[in-house]
Amino acid sequence: xxxxxxxxxxxxxxxxxxxxxxxxxxxxxxxxxxxSTLLVVFVPFFSIHVVCLAILEGYDFTKLRSExxxxxxxxxxxxxxxxxxFASSSAFIAYYAPDTQVVPRSVFLIAGLAALIxxxxxxxxxxxxxxxxxxxxxxxxxxxxxxxxxxxxxxxxEYSRSGHEIIGCVSVDEEDPEAHxxxxxxxxxSALVAKHGADEVIIVGESLSGKPERMLxxxxxxxxxxxxxxxxxxxxxTMVAKLDLYEIxxxxxxKLQKDPITMSYGYVKRAIDLSCAAAGLxxxxxxxxxxTIAIKLDSRGPVLYRxxxxxxxxxxxxxxxxxSMRTDAEKDKGPVWATKxxxxxxxxxxxxxxxxxxxxxxxxxxxxxxxxxxxxxPERTFFIEQFSKEIPLxxxxxxxxxxxxxxxxxWGRYDSxxxxxxxxxxxxxxxxxxxxxxxxxxETIKIVLTGRGAQ
Numbered sequence: 001x002x003x004x005x006x007x008x009x010x011x012x013x014x015x016x017x018x019x020x021x022x023x024x025x026x027x028x029x030x031x032x033x034x035x036s037t038l039l040v041v042f043v044p045f046f047s048i049h050v051v052c053l054a055i056l057e058g059y060d061f062t063k064l065r066s067e068x069x070x071x072x073x074x075x076x077x078x079x080x081x082x083x084x085x086f087a088s089s090s091a092f093i094a095y096y097a098p099d100t101q102v103v104p105r106s107v108f109l110i111a112g113l114a115a116l117i118x119x120x121x122x123x124x125x126x127x128x129x130x131x132x133x134x135x136x137x138x139x140x141x142x143x144x145x146x147x148x149x150x151x152x153x154x155x156x157x158e159y160s161r162s163g164h165e166i167i168g169c170v171s172v173d174e175e176d177p178e179a180h181x182x183x184x185x186x187x188x189x190s191a192l193v194a195k196h197g198a199d200e201v202i203i204v205g206e207s208l209s210g211k212p213e214r215m216l217x218x219x220x221x222x223x224x225x226x227x228x229x230x231x232x233x234x235x236x237x238t239m240v241a242k243l244d245l246y247e248i249x250x251x252x253x254x255k256l257q258k259d260p261i262t263m264s265y266g267y268v269k270r271a272i273d274l275s276c277a278a279a280g281l282x283x284x285x286x287x288x289x290x291x292t293i294a295i296k297l298d299s300r301g302p303v304l305y306r307x308x309x310x311x312x313x314x315x316x317x318x319x320x321x322x323x324s325m326r327t328d329a330e331k332d333k334g335p336v337w338a339t340k341x342x343x344x345x346x347x348x349x350x351x352x353x354x355x356x357x358x359x360x361x362x363x364x365x366x367x368x369x370x371x372x373x374x375x376x377x378p379e380r381t382f383f384i385e386q387f388s389k390e391i392p393l394x395x396x397x398x399x400x401x402x403x404x405x406x407x408x409x410x411w412g413r414y415d416s417x418x419x420x421x422x423x424x425x426x427x428x429x430x431x432x433x434x435x436x437x438x439x440x441x442x443e444t445i446k447i448v449l450t451g452r453g454a455q
Contacts, residue, residue: 003059006123010053011046013118014111018042021110022103030104037103045085049115052084053077058123063136063163063199067124074120082112137163139197143170143186143218144204144232152202152232155251167196172207172214189217193227201227202253205234213392219399222256229256260400260429268434273373276441277366284360291322291348291357298348299326304361309378312401317370319378320361324349356448362404374437375403376425387418394418397425400432410443 022030022038053059058074086108130136140156142149146169153166171177172186184192193201201221208214208231222229230253261269292303305323308316325344345353352358365371371378376397379387387394408416408424416424428436 002061006059006061007050009122010049010119013122014046014049014115015042017111017114017118018045018107021107021114024110025104025107034103034107038107041085041089041103044088045081048084048088049078049081052081053119056080058119061123061127063138065127067127067131070127071120071124074123075116078112078115078119082108082115131163134163137165138199139167140164140200140202141168141170141183141189141193141196141198142166142202142204143172143189144207146181148204148206152204152251164200167198168192172211186214186217190221190224193221193225198227201229202251203229203231205231205254216392216395218256219396222258223399226258230254231256261432265432265434269372269437270369272437273366276373277363280360280363281367284363287357288322288360291352291360294348295323295346295352299346301326308380309402310381310384310398311370311378312398314381314384314395314398316381317365317368317378319370320364322352322358322361324352324358356405356444359404366404370401372401372403374405374428374440375401376428377406377408377421378402383418391419391422393426394422396429397422400429405440405444407440410440410447 018038019035022035026032026034053074054077056073056077057065058070058077060073061070086105089103127136142152149166149169156164156166168183169181170184170186170189170192171182177183177185183196189201192198201218203218218229221227232251233254259266295303301323303323305321305325306318307321309319311317324346326346349358362371366373379397379402384394384398406421406424407428408421412420412424428440
């Protein structure tokens with residue numbers, strides 16, 4: 001209902017400003033037909049304004065946005081809409097209705113300047129009134145020591161522009177948190193957020209130092225809810241971390257993302273996956289035929305090897321590879337982690353692994369959407385469960401799609417241990433970008449051609 005009321009308010013104000021601008025020009029020198037033209041084009045003009053304001057978040061009145069945020073979004077929306085209205089009306093009249101009276105440029109100038117004041121202005125006034133009534137208080141849970149929570153609370157009370165209010169503190173290591181004034185433990189973070197109606201969570205960075213497994217409930221909160229979650233970094237983190245800059249009440253924060261890959265780059269990444277995987281399968285067809293013949297001549301068994309692997313969020317899929325091991329490789333010991341000089345690998349298989357040819361069929365997995373060209377290498381559920389007992393953060397690799405190649409492939413070794421692979425994967429997820437993906441793909445091509453890094 002609030003959005004409908006906001007849209008209607010914009011419609012009334014835009015009708016006034018364009019009508020007033022037209023009357024001013026007619027009163028001066030313009031022909032009266034200007035008013036009839038404005039009447040015809042008002043609905044398209046209004047639609048353009050609504051679309052621009054919506055795209056630039058001019059209709060986002062949530063409590064987590066300050067008056068200046070919403071006002072600035074509306075300012076940008078009106079500016080973009082005014083330019084689009086001028087360009088579209090001029091082009092339409094020039095090419096499709098040359099006999100129609102044009103809307104003078106001065107009308108757009110007068111109406112645009114007035115709209116730049118009125119549309120952001122009423123939004124700022126509206127949010128300020130709601131904030132005065134106490135409707136827009138932002139409830140914050142702070143994770144960390146009680147003395148740090150008190151300091152954070154003072155900062156927010158004095159400098160926050162969005163009405164932030166500390167509603168409680170969550171302990172990271174207290175055996176009996178309630179006895180010491182805490183609401184609960186970090187392991188119960190999601191339940192505490194729901195119980196106390198928190199809008200944001202701030203984690204004091206030093207409370208995570210030395211115990212990275214404490215990040216698991218924080219990541220779970222990000223993925224399962226829309227509650228905004230931040231880390232208040234210590235000096236070390238501000239120097240070495242890639243920060244998604246954000247601030248509340250003057251506090252510098254690391255904003256945790258629900259998904260390491262943004263929606264916009266996700267579309268770009270998928271487009272690259274589809275085009276490169278399709279082209280790669282076509283170009284690699286002669287190599288696949290030669291590899292098929294070599295595998296058949298070298299050992300008995302199928303050419304393709306199919307195995308269940310864990311994809312994004314643990315969803316299993318069938319991964320395809322050219323067979324590089326004996327067919328009875330897991331007969332005696334079951335699943336075994338790959339090692340340097342693995343005796344189960346065949347003669348042809350060793351060459352295929354050395355040149356990464358055994359992984360070409362995975363381009364089909366990329367086309368299907370089970371994998372991406374670049375991402376953490378997919379592991380079997382058996383190994384994920386096994387390594388997670390020793391390395392609590394190991395499941396974080398499942399936050400994004402697995403990849404045909406990875407940072408651990410180009411910088412590490414074929415037999416890198418799970419902890420090292422996890423370090424590479426976490427680094428990749430924290431720094432994922434088009435340039436990093438391209439760099440990894442180029443390095444992978446170099447490895448295929450030179451054999452460097454493969455075992």
